[in-house]
Amino acid sequence: SQTIHQWPATLVQPVGSPLSLECTVEGTSNPNLYWYRQAAGRGLQLLFYSVGIGQISSEVPQNLSASRPQDRQFILSSKKLLLSDSGFYLCAWQSGGQGNTEAFFGQGTRLTVV
Amino acid sequence: GEDVEQSLFLSVREGDSSVINCTYTDSSSTYLYWYKQEPGAGLQLLTYIFSNMDMKQDQRLTVLLNKKDKHLSLRIADTQTGDSAIYFCAETPLPDYKLSFGAGTTVTVRA
Numbered sequence: 001s002q003t004i005h006q007w008p009a010t011l012v013q014p015v016g017s018p019l020s021l022e023c024t025v026e027g028t029s030n031p032n033l034y035w036y037r038q039a040a041g042r043g044l045q046l047l048f049y050s051v052g053i054g055q056i057s058s059e060v061p062q063n064l065s066a067s068r069p070q071d072r073q074f075i076l077s078s079k080k081l082l083l084s085d086s087g088f089y090l091c092a093w094q095s096g097g098q099g100n101t102e103a104f105f106g107q108g109t110r111l112t113v114v
Numbered sequence: 115g116e117d118v119e120q121s122l123f124l125s126v127r128e129g130d131s132s133v134i135n136c137t138y139t140d141s142s143s144t145y146l147y148w149y150k151q152e153p154g155a156g157l158q159l160l161t162y163i164f165s166n167m168d169m170k171q172d173q174r175l176t177v178l179l180n181k182k183d184k185h186l187s188l189r190i191a192d193t194q195t196g197d198s199a200i201y202f203c204a205e206t207p208l209p210d211y212k213l214s215f216g217a218g219t220t221v222t223v224r225a
Contacts, residue, residue, distance in 0.1 A: 032213075034213060036215070043217045043218060044157075044202060044215040044216075044217070044218060046212070046213075046214060046215070049212050057212075090156055090157070092156075092157075092213070094213060102147075102159045102162070103147075103149075103157075103159070103204075103213050105156030105157045105158070106156055107155060107156050108154075108155065108156050110154075
């Protein structure tokens, strides 16, 4: 069966520090991978989208970057965190293809920048 | 802001029906989805509808699709306290089927 792992679950980081959030998927190959951010309150903003290794689409200009060094690994990074980077970050995967399949979400990372 | 639009809040009495509305952007979207997010958790797929359908029913859930108006709704019959959550509609428009969500509707069920 397919599973998705996202860690850490919570993170408190000072302003200006680096960030690395990792997401891995098991039990599937060549998935579409997503990073979303949900700001305090709600709203689900698509940050990055990847259809394959090394292929990253950035949806909004920001202080973050993403990388996909392996087929089932998706990493969200920042060199210097801002207060506005606080939020709930969700990784998701979906079978590559025609958009007709369920997306599966990790449990999320609660990031607080102080 | 999000391209998929939803009403932000809905309060409903336990036992009544809830109706959550969504307007999506792209008529090329072949599938449209409803996801549920409980507090502090990720999203889970509730139901979906193929774009050539007008309605889909799944136990207490009824999805209605008006493709002409790009309007999607989710009706929850006999709403329970466990239905309190944020509900997101989502689409996967061409050409890359990128999964895009609305802002979410927070449903609060009161006794």
